[in-house]
Amino acid sequence: MDLDRLESRAASSVSRRGFLQAGAAAGGGLLLSLSLVSPKRDAEAAADFAPNAFIRIERDGQIVLTMPYVEMGQGTYTSIPMLIAEELEVDLKQVQVEHAPPNEKLYGNPLLGGIQVTGNSNAVRASWQPLRQAGATAKAMLVAAAAKHWNVDPASCRAQSGEVLHAATGRKLKYGELAADAAHLPVPDKVALKRPQDFKLIGTPAKRLDTAGKVNGTAVYGIDVRPPGVKIATLAQSPVFGGRVKSVDDAAAKAVKGVRQIVRLDDAVAVVADHMGAAKKGLEAVKIEWDEGSHAKLRTDQIASELEKATLTPGSVAQNIGNVEKGMVDAVTKVEATYEVPFLAHATMEPMNCTVHVRNDGCEVWVGSQVIARVQAAAAKTAGMPLDNVVVHNHLIGGGFGRRLEVDGVIRAVEIAKHVEGPVKVVWTREEDIQHDMYRPYWFDRLSAGLDEKGKPVAWNHRYAGSSVIARWAPPFFNNGLDPDTTEGAIDLVYTLPNMHVEYVQVEPPGIPTAFWRSVGPSHTVFVVESFMDELAAAAKQDPVAYRLALLDKTPRAKAVLALAAEKAGWAEPLPERVGRGVSLQYAFATYMAQVAEVEVGKNGAVRVRRVVCALDCGTVVNPDTVLAQIQSAIIFGITAALYGEITLNDGRVQQTNFDSYQLLRIDEAPAIEVHIVQNFEAPGGIGEPGTSAIVPAVSNAIFAATGKRLRKLPVERAALKQPV
Amino acid sequence: MAFSIEVNRKAYVVDVDGDTPLLWVLRDVLGMTGTKFGCGMALCGACTVHLDGVAIRSCITRIDSIGTSQITTVEAIGSTAAGATVQKAWLDREVVQCGYCQSGQIMSAAALLASNSRPTDAQIDAAMSGNICRCGTYLRIREAIKQATQSNGQRG
Numbered sequence: 001m002d003l004d005r006l007e008s009r010a011a012s013s014v015s016r017r018g019f020l021q022a023g024a025a026a027g028g029g030l031l032l033s034l035s036l037v038s039p040k041r042d043a044e045a046a047a048d049f050a051p052n053a054f055i056r057i058e059r060d061g062q063i064v065l066t067m068p069y070v071e072m073g074q075g076t077y078t079s080i081p082m083l084i085a086e087e088l089e090v091d092l093k094q095v096q097v098e099h100a101p102p103n104e105k106l107y108g109n110p111l112l113g114g115i116q117v118t119g120n121s122n123a124v125r126a127s128w129q130p131l132r133q134a135g136a137t138a139k140a141m142l143v144a145a146a147a148k149h150w151n152v153d154p155a156s157c158r159a160q161s162g163e164v165l166h167a168a169t170g171r172k173l174k175y176g177e178l179a180a181d182a183a184h185l186p187v188p189d190k191v192a193l194k195r196p197q198d199f200k201l202i203g204t205p206a207k208r209l210d211t212a213g214k215v216n217g218t219a220v221y222g223i224d225v226r227p228p229g230v231k232i233a234t235l236a237q238s239p240v241f242g243g244r245v246k247s248v249d250d251a252a253a254k255a256v257k258g259v260r261q262i263v264r265l266d267d268a269v270a271v272v273a274d275h276m277g278a279a280k281k282g283l284e285a286v287k288i289e290w291d292e293g294s295h296a297k298l299r300t301d302q303i304a305s306e307l308e309k310a311t312l313t314p315g316s317v318a319q320n321i322g323n324v325e326k327g328m329v330d331a332v333t334k335v336e337a338t339y340e341v342p343f344l345a346h347a348t349m350e351p352m353n354c355t356v357h358v359r360n361d362g363c364e365v366w367v368g369s370q371v372i373a374r375v376q377a378a379a380a381k382t383a384g385m386p387l388d389n390v391v392v393h394n395h396l397i398g399g400g401f402g403r404r405l406e407v408d409g410v411i412r413a414v415e416i417a418k419h420v421e422g423p424v425k426v427v428w429t430r431e432e433d434i435q436h437d438m439y440r441p442y443w444f445d446r447l448s449a450g451l452d453e454k455g456k457p458v459a460w461n462h463r464y465a466g467s468s469v470i471a472r473w474a475p476p477f478f479n480n481g482l483d484p485d486t487t488e489g490a491i492d493l494v495y496t497l498p499n500m501h502v503e504y505v506q507v508e509p510p511g512i513p514t515a516f517w518r519s520v521g522p523s524h525t526v527f528v529v530e531s532f533m534d535e536l537a538a539a540a541k542q543d544p545v546a547y548r549l550a551l552l553d554k555t556p557r558a559k560a561v562l563a564l565a566a567e568k569a570g571w572a573e574p575l576p577e578r579v580g581r582g583v584s585l586q587y588a589f590a591t592y593m594a595q596v597a598e599v600e601v602g603k604n605g606a607v608r609v610r611r612v613v614c615a616l617d618c619g620t621v622v623n624p625d626t627v628l629a630q631i632q633s634a635i636i637f638g639i640t641a642a643l644y645g646e647i648t649l650n651d652g653r654v655q656q657t658n659f660d661s662y663q664l665l666r667i668d669e670a671p672a673i674e675v676h677i678v679q680n681f682e683a684p685g686g687i688g689e690p691g692t693s694a695i696v697p698a699v700s701n702a703i704f705a706a707t708g709k710r711l712r713k714l715p716v717e718r719a720a721l722k723q724p725v
Numbered sequence: 726m727a728f729s730i731e732v733n734r735k736a737y738v739v740d741v742d743g744d745t746p747l748l749w750v751l752r753d754v755l756g757m758t759g760t761k762f763g764c765g766m767a768l769c770g771a772c773t774v775h776l777d778g779v780a781i782r783s784c785i786t787r788i789d790s791i792g793t794s795q796i797t798t799v800e801a802i803g804s805t806a807a808g809a810t811v812q813k814a815w816l817d818r819e820v821v822q823c824g825y826c827q828s829g830q831i832m833s834a835a836a837l838l839a840s841n842s843r844p845t846d847a848q849i850d851a852a853m854s855g856n857i858c859r860c861g862t863y864l865r866i867r868e869a870i871k872q873a874t875q876s877n878g879q880r881g
Contacts, residue, residue, distance in 0.1 A: 073822030073860050207819065214824030215812045215831060217759020217799035224758035232753050257742045275753035276762070277745035349763050349771060349825040349859045398761070398825030399859050430764045625819055629865070633822055636861025659768040659857060668850035670863035 055084060055134055057142075061162055061176030063090055068100045068107035068116065069123040070370055072400040073633075074688045075626035076123045077210045082622055083127055086201045087135030087194060089159040090175070097209060099394045102376035113474055116373040119405055119516060121589040121686025124622055128684050136191040138182075145182040146173050196620065196681040205625035210396070222368035222395040223353040227423040230355065231260055233416055234279040234427055235270040237436050240292040240652035241511035245269060249287040256282040263419045270416045276427055295511035298652040300442070303509045304340060307444035310465035311338075315505035316481030319491035327459030327499030331450025335539045339447070339528045340713040343647040344440035344517055345662060350398020351433040354413035357423035362389040363414065364423070368397035370404040378407040382414040401637070402516035405473070406438050434662050435654040439647055440517035441467035442509060443524045447532050455540025456550070460497045462490060462532075465505040466524070467514040481506055485516075489525030489693065494558035494587045495533070495551040511652070518637055522588040522693035527714065530584040530697035535710065544583050544701065545571055557617050558587060560678055562594040565615035568676050569596035578602070578723070579610070580705025584698040589686030591618040592678075595635075595694045597671075599702035605721035609639050609671040609699055614691065616675070619682035627687050631675045634691025640665040641692070642699045646715050728788050732757070733801035743789030748772045750788055751798060759799040759828050763857070770856030773829040773836075774798050780836035782855075799828040807839040810876050814869040822860035830856050834870050843874055 056064040065084060071077040081095040100107045100116070108114030111126045139159045146164035147154035150171060157164050163172045196202075213219035238244065248269055250262040258278030263270040271282035328334065355366040356379070363383040369375045372394045380390045397404055413426040428436070443466035450459035470483035477483050482504055491502050508514075517523060537547035545566045552559035562585050571581060578601045585594045598611040612635050621627055644663040648655045656662040700711045707721055727740045730747075732755065739754050746765075751757045751774070760783060763771030767782035774783045775797040802808030811834045814820075821827050830853070837844055837852040844852065849870050858866070 073824060075822075208821070211816060211819070211821045211824065214821045214827050215815045216803055217757070217828055219824055220758070221825060223762065224752075226756055226758070275741065275745070275749045277741065277749035277753070280765070281742070281744070347859060349761070349769070349823070349857065351762065397823060399823045401859070427762070430766070629819065629822060629862075632864050633861040636863065637859070658766055659764050660766070664857050664859060665861070665863075666854045666857060667863040667866060668854040670861070670867075673864060 055138055057138065057175055057179045057182075059176045059179055061094065061174050062096055063088065063094055063175075064096045064098055066098045066100050068109065069118040070099065070368070070372070070394060070397055071210050072118065072370070072397040072404075074630060075208055075623060076118070078206050078208045079124055079622045079626055080127055080131065081209065082201050082206055083124075083131040084135040086199060087132045088139050090162045092201060092206055092209070094162055100372070102373040102392050104373040107373070113477060115474060116371060117405065118370045118400070119402065120520065121688040121690065124684045125590060125686055132193050133191065136193055137188060140188050140191045141182040141185050142175055142178045144185050145178040149173065149178070149181065202620065202622050203624065206623050208626075219396055221350050221398045222355070222366060223350055223398065223425075223427060225355050225366040225393070225395065225425065227355065227357060227364075227366065230423040230425050231272050231274065231420065232276045232279050232427060233263070233270045233272040233420070233424050234276060234283055234429055235268050235412065235416070235432065236283055236286070236288060237268040237432065238290055238292070239435070240290065240295050240298075241513070242293045242295050243267060243652075244291045244293060246289040246291040252285040252287070253282040256285055261420065262286060263416050265415050268412065270426065272416070272420055272424055280429065292652060295652040298511060299650055300343070300648040303442055303512075303649075304444060307442065307465040307507055308338070310505045310507045311444055311446040311463050313505065315463055315465070315503035318482055318487040318502040318504050320501050321497065322499035324459045324461050324499040324501040328448070328450045328461070330452070331458055332453045333451040333455070333539055334448065335451070335535055336448045337532060337535060337712055339445040339531065341443045341524050341527060342645065342714055343442050343512065344641060344645045345434050345437040345647050345656070346399070346401045346403035346517060347434060347659075347662060347664060348399030348401060348403050351430055352403070352409040352428040353426060354410050355423060355425040356413045356417035358383055358414065358417045358420075362391065364391045364393070365410065365414070366393045366395060367410060368395040368404060369407070369410070370397070370400050371407065374407050375410050378410050379414050382411050383418065401518040402520070403437065405516055408438065408513070430659070431657045434656055434658065437647070438513040438515035440523060441469065441514040445528045447528070449532070449536055451536060451540055455542055455547070457497055457536055458499060460500040462501070462529070463503040463505065464490065464524075464528070465507045467508050468506050469514050469516050469520075471506065473516070485521040487521065487525075489522035489529060489586060489588050492587070493529065494555040494585060494592070495548070496554050497551070512649070518634070519588075519689040519692035522586065522690070523641070523696070526584065526586045526588065526693040527696045527700070530586065531700055531710075531712065534582070534697070534701045534704065538704070548583070548585055555587070557592045557678070558585060561585070561592045561615040561617050564676055564678065565594035565596050565613050568615065568674060569598070569613035571596060578706050580702045580707070582698045582701025582703065582705055584694045584701065586690065586694050588693060589690050590683070591616055591685030591687060591690045593690045593694045595698040597695060597698035597702045599699055599706055601703060601706045601721050603723040605718035607643055607699070607703060607716055607718070607721065608669065611672045611674070612695065612698070613674045614676070614694070615678065616690070617678035617680065617682075618685035618687050619680060620684045621677060621679070622684060624677065627677060628675050630687045631691045632673050634689060635673055635695045636665050636670060638692040638695035639671070639699060642696045642714060643716050728791070730788070730791055730796060731793070732796045733798060734795070739788065741788060743787060745788045746784050747774070747786040747788055747791065747796070748783040751783060757798055757800055761825055761828050763826065763829070768857075769826070769829075770833060771826050771829040773832040773856065775802070775832060775836055778836065778839060780833050799832055802832060802835050805835065805839065808835040810873045811835045811838060811869070814873040814876070818865050818869040818872060820862050820865040820869050822862055826856060826858045830858065830866055834866070834873070837870070838873055844870070
């Protein structure tokens with residue numbers, strides 16, 4: 001596809017009429033470019049209007065969709081094409097998907113400030129209206145082209161399976177045959193979208209379009225690219241964040257068979273070799289002395305105690321309802337607690353890697369990234385070249401979870417590649433990947449609540465301290481000390497609370513980079529809020545489900561998922577000793593979700609999650625099998641965090657190294673998972689992340705039910721759960 | 726030093742140090758990138774291949790330890806009965822998410838089924854617990870292996 005051509009057309013033929021504009025695609029087909037930006041905003045910023053995804057219908061009927069969102073296993077390469085195929089009346093098998101090139105003007109995510117990003121569980125949410133509209137408009141134009149050809153009323157024609165039919169005469173034309181004519185027709189101002197009850201694809205389980213190559217070894221992830229002549233490098237970055245290389249003795253490394261070159265950077269050393277085996281062996285042979293810098297004595301407990309102190313000082317008010325001070329004065333019972341959650345690594349199965357070829361006149365980058373435009377910008381800056389001289393090839397992602405929203409690995413690879421003749425693939429060892437991740441922030445929370453004589457909460461006070469990832473990653477969204485991520489799940493609760501006050505204190509940990517991590521803000525807030533809600537139920541001596549239900553009269557969708565989860569889980573049924581059920585309820589990523597976890601705590605304190613029941617209302621379901629898969633996935637991800645997840649520092653160094661010290665849940669620990677979806681036609685909610693934030697408090701509340709022990713710090717401390725003799 | 730190895734029924738000579746892990750010979754020297762790097766310490770199973778039909782972790786298998794043993798990788802596992810059944814079951818059950826660990830999962834599952842056509846749940850857990858999946862596809866892996874055992878039974 002000639003992207004330059006498409007882009008230049010998009011930039012020059014600005015349409016104020018609406019979302020879509022048509023033109024002849026290279027090869028004579030119909031091209032529709034569409035904007036994921038709302039019409040109002042278009043009108044306001046008409047001069048910068050730039051469509052950001054493309055439908056291309058080729059003469060052979062092939063429909064190509066350029067995807068602004070990358071496939072990380074979340075099924076987006078299937079669910080997004082379903083939206084178009086539904087309205088366009090084509091078989092999903094006729095849709096072909098391409099990675100979008102880096103271009104924030106064209107492919108910026110309207111729900112994330114125009115950054116070209118796949119994250120925050122919002123691909124379907126962002127595409128829901130505009131992509132269906134794109135499909136419907138294309139269909140209308142194809143029908144119009146056919147009607148013109150036959151000289152009949154378009155209303156007497158209909159589209160079906162990639163063809164336009166004229167029922168009265170039985171004539172048909174394939175889309176490919178109509179594409180060239182359709183390209184010259186005016187774009188209709190308004191098209192009707194299908195009624196949900198007429199959906200043929202949306203809501204039906206569709207087979208994933210990206211899986212065949214993933215079972216036979218042919219799928220190409222970033223780590224698999226092999227441009228001709230590529231060398232392999234691995235690296236050691238300063239073990240202390242912010243440290244520098246003081247001296248390097250590479251004599252022994254150079255003697256290793258297959259080692260080609262040692263690259264010394266300010267704060268890292270890389271060994272370039274014919275293969276990773278030689279690169280690793282070479283790196284082990286390099287003697288590096290580090291100037292450890294100012295973080296050489298940093299420990300996690302110091303960071304935690306700074307955060308704890310910060311929660312004693314006022315923060316920015318994220319939400320205030322009623323008068324919480326008065327509510328507290330009037331309360332009959334008072335409950336107070338503090339909570340802590342640790343730094344977490346992403347531990348994607350595909351370790352960080354990036355392949356770069358720096359030439360005199362340009363730079364080529366091969367990588368799997370959630371933010372390809374940022375990759376291009378970072379590579380250009382590091383290579384000292386104009387953006388146009390940097391070509392980025394995006395590849396399948398062997399796990400994102402937020403890690404590949406960052407470009408630190410790209411910058412590293414370009415820094416190294418500047419010293420290397422020809423292309424070099426920089427592959428991080430697992431140890432490097434875990435010890436130089438950018439971590440889910442550590443959080444410290446202080447809460448108090450007051451209950452009336454019936455046990456109902458009449459005051460809710462919550463102040464928390466930790467890092468704002470948004471403040472670094474998307475500064476325009478950090479305002480007045482607040483951002484929408486750190487507050488999600490802590491404010492706008494589903495519960496009716498007459499007096500509520502929530503404050504956030506931004507504290508950036510010294511030296512430690514923080515980043516988004518699956519379920520982002522709610523990975524912290526939902527654990528705290530739902531654990532504390534459980535504490536209130538216990539203080540009121542009420543059942544945790546009944547207690548919550550009584551606070552949900554104003555949020556019927558939340559009430560419905562909670563009631564459904566409890567019913568399906570057999571909430572009231574008796575359980576053996578040291579087995580308990582715990583519940584959680586959240587509204588996050590525009591999806592309502594309740595989970596009930598059934599947990600067994602061994603005499604030695606070992607926790608086993610036996611069964612999880614999840615009820616959710618994510619509005620219209622596009623691909624139900626993907627919803628199911630994402631919930632299963634997110635629950636396993638969250639159980640890993642609850643039971644094992646913790647990055648700690650001592651002497652400025654991350655103490656975890658590999659999957660022995662940073663454990664991930666395995667198949668023999670995986671619970672049975674049941675998912676119940678509330679069917680409706682509300683706008684779609686996100687589904688990749690909510691399952692992770694919801695499971696964590698469900699597990700800790702279940703541990704409380706099983707043992708009477710309230711856990712206010714993650715991960716679960718096994719020693720504290722041993723059965724007293 | 727030069728080593729002669731046989732991968733997927735084809736002979737290769739590679740000139741690397743004897744302690745070079747098979748994983749890097751496959752991926753970087755021979756260009757067979759279906760076998761994945763995950764941990765380098767036999768902790769995650771992403772690098773699983775078959776050595777004379779037995780699942781091994783190629784990241785800790787030295788090239789000088791292989792001798793005349795037959796190496797089979799994910800690229801060729803579909804030509805074995807168990808491998809083809811497993812791959813089909815994986816697609817039928819929509820096991821895959823990001824897919825990065827699935828080469829190793831499939832190799833472990835194919836080795837299990839080749840040696841035990843009717844594994845119990847406990848045997849499935851035992852054979853598969855060395856393979857980590859960060860996307861958490863474990864429930865579907867179990868289902869797919871069960872489907873594969875059923876088709877094994879029907880055939881046999």
